[in-house]
Amino acid sequence: MIPAAIIFDFDGVIADSEVRANRTLAESLTAIGLPTTYEECLRDYCGHNWQETERRIVARLGRSLPTDFRAQHRARARERFAEGFSPVPGAPAFLDRLGTLPRAIASSSSPDYIAMSLDRFGLAHHFGGHVYSADGWDRGKPFPDIYLAAAKGLGVEPAQCLAIEDSPIGAAAAISAGMIVVGFCGAGHIVDRAAHGDMLRRVGVHHVALRFEEVAALA
Amino acid sequence: MIPAAIIFDFDGVIADSEVRANRTLAESLTAIGLPTTYEECLRDYCGHNWQETERRIVARLGRSLPTDFRAQHRARARERFAEGFSPVPGAPAFLDRLGTLPRAIASSSSPDYIAMSLDRFGLAHHFGGHVYSADGWDRGKPFPDIYLAAAKGLGVEPAQCLAIEDSPIGAAAAISAGMIVVGFCGAGHIVDRAAHGDMLRRVGVHHVALRFEEVAALA
Incomplete structure (x- = not known):
């Protein structure tokens, strides 16, 4: 073809x-009281857009996310990306x-x-x-x-x-x-x-x- | 929900x-000169319909299938199914x-x-x-x-x-x-x-x- x-x-x-992104997500989830490993992030969230990722996190957490969750996660991600x-x-x-x-x-x-x-x-x-x-x-x-x-x-x-x-x-x-x-x-x-x-x-x-x-x- | x-x-x-079906397909493919294991059948063909299965076999074989391939395979499958x-x-x-x-x-x-x-x-x-x-x-x-x-x-x-x-x-x-x-x-x-x-x-x-x-x- x-x-x-x-x-x-x-x-x-x-x-x-993906290594850095999924490590960062694991940190962000653990910080709000949902202990999550890098490997679990790769398995459960990798490849989904933010809307679906959020739906899946909420389903696991059993309550809604802190309103500043995405902002906090993005700030953390920016720091990590600055490392290289x-x-x-x-x-x-x-x-x-x-x-x-x-x-x-x-x-x-x-x-x-x-x-x-x-x-x-x-x-x-x-x-x-x-x-x-x-x-x-x-x-x-x-x-x-x-x-x-x-x-x-x-x-x-x-x-x-x-x-x-x-x-x-x-x-x-x-x-x-x-x-x-x-x-x-x-x-x-x-x-x-x-x-x-x-x-x-x-x-x-x-x-x-x-x-x-x-x-x-x-x- | x-x-x-x-x-x-x-x-x-x-x-x-699926065990029997994929064992049978492995036999049918091996019989036409494309040595294939049960595990390879599960990995490469399981879940596809016959049209896509055939396309994938042809791509691997590099030539068209014998015209009676599906009939032969079905006869073999009927024998296997009769076993239980x-x-x-x-x-x-x-x-x-x-x-x-x-x-x-x-x-x-x-x-x-x-x-x-x-x-x-x-x-x-x-x-x-x-x-x-x-x-x-x-x-x-x-x-x-x-x-x-x-x-x-x-x-x-x-x-x-x-x-x-x-x-x-x-x-x-x-x-x-x-x-x-x-x-x-x-x-x-x-x-x-x-x-x-x-x-x-x-x-x-x-x-x-x-x-x-x-x-x-x-x-």
Whole structure:
């Protein structure tokens, strides 16, 4: 398949952010009296947008969140990000070789955070206005909506798009949108890459790639 | 949540068939020169309808399948099923206690096989005409279509349906249809139930149940 466009998930695909993000969430949850480990955050919240993450936290906590919870969590996250923040190895080089192939980001994270990160990485010029955020949507991933919005924004049929996703929830969203999906296992939070690839295969991804060099062979 | 309807996946939820089905598929693939283990079948094909299964086999084989492949495979499967075939423990009792709650089957398997199995188990009267098969559809699970068809057939909003699924592909389909999803880990092919439940949580299921008694607490 020669795709007509490539749609990238952001965290765990472009930004090597999931270790830090999930450690920070574990700290924020523990601080409000819901003791939670990094591993539990990766399992229960990773890949969801904030609305769904909040619903899941409230269900576990059994009461509503402190009204300043997101603000406090964001302040904590900003501190952590200031300690250092890198793109996923191979992502900048992969983007450089795409030429004029249309591409977009379809992410569950907030638009501000995505814009800040792309600026810091020097990668913003690759995407122009084609950054689609499911933050603020009631139906985030694994619903296909954000992927369909990205394809529509690029003016490309979903079936002609190659989507790159590291989380099972994101992979399910892209599959349901009718895209060809690469399960990507190249980010720092993925400890056992073979096992993660197996899990993504069970969700139904069409290809598994352990690093960007393998994605390049598909696009 | 008190659901307005329950929609059941079939294999691995009603029929304890996945061990035998995946062993049989491993035999059929090995017989045509594609050596495949039971574990690989569970990982790569389980949960998909025949059309997608065939696409995946062809992609791996690198040539088209023998024209009689499905017929040969079905003959082999019939022999294996004759050796013994049981419902998932707890499924008949669970169905008995549903009273008048609308319920349907949404399965990737063939209508003939589902009808034959329900007859053998003495469970056909529970479903009336509400057996929906994605076999023959180009877009099977994880696309939401079969779940949406089942909800429409029952005349119930998808968001009011509780779906019960054992495979990540099926769970992704039900989630994308907008249903509340129970990740079910009670069938015989699931060796490590805790690990399987974790995997289903990562796909985004709302609940995990290790046996039908735990599903009963939700419905």
